[in-house]
Amino acid sequence: xxxxxxxxxxxxxxxxxxxxxxxxxxxxxxxxxxxxxxxxxxxxxxxxxxxxxxxxxxxxxxxxxxxxxxxxxxxxxxxxxxxxxxxxxxxxxxxxxxxxxxxxxxxxxxxxxxxxxxxxxxxxxxxxxxxxxx
Numbered sequence: 001x002x003x004x005x006x007x008x009x010x011x012x013x014x015x016x017x018x019x020x021x022x023x024x025x026x027x028x029x030x031x032x033x034x035x036x037x038x039x040x041x042x043x044x045x046x047x048x049x050x051x052x053x054x055x056x057x058x059x060x061x062x063x064x065x066x067x068x069x070x071x072x073x074x075x076x077x078x079x080x081x082x083x084x085x086x087x088x089x090x091x092x093x094x095x096x097x098x099x100x101x102x103x104x105x106x107x108x109x110x111x112x113x114x115x116x117x118x119x120x121x122x123x124x125x126x127x128x129x130x131x132x133x134x
Contacts, residue, residue, distance in 0.1 A: 004083050006052065
């Protein structure tokens with residue numbers, strides 16, 4: 001069911017500073033920041049040869065990652081994102097196996113313009129999992 005690793009998301013307290021670290025210190029290709037109001041975040045993607053790193057910063061106090069940042073002031077890993085061929089079939093298979101899909105279970109459009117779902121971290125070894133339709 002799982003395809004390739006699409007990205008690892010890291011919450012950061014200072015998006016500009018984190019972007020500089022990846023661009024200047026590590027020599028990576030770094031995108032411009034993009035606000036995603038429907039998700040309450042600003043994202044920057046670090047492009048690697050085999051995957052991406054998504055830097056996340058809260059877009060306003062109501063952001064779902066604002067609480068994460070309040071609990072982890074220096075930031076940290078937030079989720080891993082895997083690609084799936086058919087997000088609805090994957091959702092249905094996972095729910096039938098007892099996995100919890102966050103929210104109302106309906107896919108939303110993610111940062112890459114493709115449908116995404118999030119799976120409860122307690123069902124996946126303590127890690128928040130995002131599925132993105134390939």
